[in-house]
Amino acid sequence: MFTVRTPRVVAARRLHRRRDRDETGRFLAEGPQAVREALRTGVVTELFATAEAARRYPELAQDASLVDDSAMQxxxxxxxxxxxxxxxxxxxxxxxxxLSGGPRLIAVCVDIRDPGNAGTVLRTADAAGATAVIFAGDAVDPYNGKAVRSSAGSLFHVSVVRARDTAGTVAALRAAGVQVLAADGYGDSDLFDLDEALSMPTAWLFGSEAHGLPKDLDADRRVRVPLYGGAESLNLAAAAAVCLYSSAKAMRGA
Known part of the structure; x- marks a missing residue:
């Protein structure tokens, strides 16, 4: 049974650090839901399980290396x-x-820093039928442990794109015939007035909760989600859900 000092455990533990994830092209997926989806996708290179988990999830752990509780911790x-x-x-x-696949719906996370939000957008985009989630600019690592957990397995269902050049990414989307809509609480367009426009291939831009989207980002429209009560705004995850599902609904009816 592997312990915390076993070289393979030591090497895997290093993947908690972004630098090591970037250098190796590997990351950790934790828990039965994430492991199940990772196995289905065929991206697992090594699997660790405690003896108790191997008994509880035999269909997942049949090829796992057994580790003691300290190693698992x-x-x-x-x-x-x-x-x-x-x-x-x-x-x-x-x-x-x-873009070569003719995507209908894409979520673009611009400079978002919270891994929980990143994972939630991945999960919502997957549920809404989006093709891809793009992490643009100075965005959080989508393979951060919290982001992976928050995605609830959806990280393994949608295409993940990382692009440092946000302006170049927007230009490429528009050149491919994808309209670019920026979710902006102060936008000129009301989301619920755009049913016809939302039926078109669309990339939604979502900014960080702290700073929003860059003002000079060249979107086709800046779109606000209408607020009917006293709330000042929606958080990123809620706004993404409303916008993506509004597009999904319009596309299904097109």
């Missing part, structure tokens, strides 16, 4: 691990590959 990113951690290949896809 070191591999996991949660206070109460569920006993399964997979080392996975990162799933980055070039933007050109996504």
């Amino acid at each position: 070191a591999l996991a990113d949660t206070m109460q691990p569920q006993g399964l951690v997979a080392v996975c290949r990162q799933r980055d896809v070039p933007l050109a590959t996504v």
Whole structure:
């Protein structure tokens, strides 16, 4: 049984650091839901399980290396691990590959820094039928442990694109015939007045909660979600859900 000092455990533990994830092209997926989806996708390179988890999830852990509780605690990113951690290949896809497939719906996270928000947008985009989620500019690492957990397995369902050049990404989307809509609480267009426009291939831009989207970003429209009560604004995850599902509804009816 592997311990916290076993070289393979030591190597996997390093993937808690972004630098090591970037250098190796690997990341950790924790818990039965994430491991199940990672196995289905075929990106797992190594799997660790406690003896208890192997008994509880035999269909997932049949090829796992058994580790003791201390090793699992070191591999996991949660206070109460569920006993399964997979080392996975990162799933980055070039933007050109996504665009060549004629995407209908894309979410673009611009400079967002919170990994929980990143994972939630991945999950929402997957549920709404989006083709890809683009992490643009100085965005959080989508393979951060909290982002992976928050995606609830959806990280393995949608294409993930990382692009440092936000303006170049927007230009490429528009050149491919994808309209670019910026979610902006002060936008000139009301989301619920855009049913016809939303039926077109669309990339939604979402900015950080702290700073929003850059004002000089060249979107086709800046769109606000109408607020009917006393709330000052919606958080990023809620705004993304409303916008993506509004597009999904319009596209299904087109």
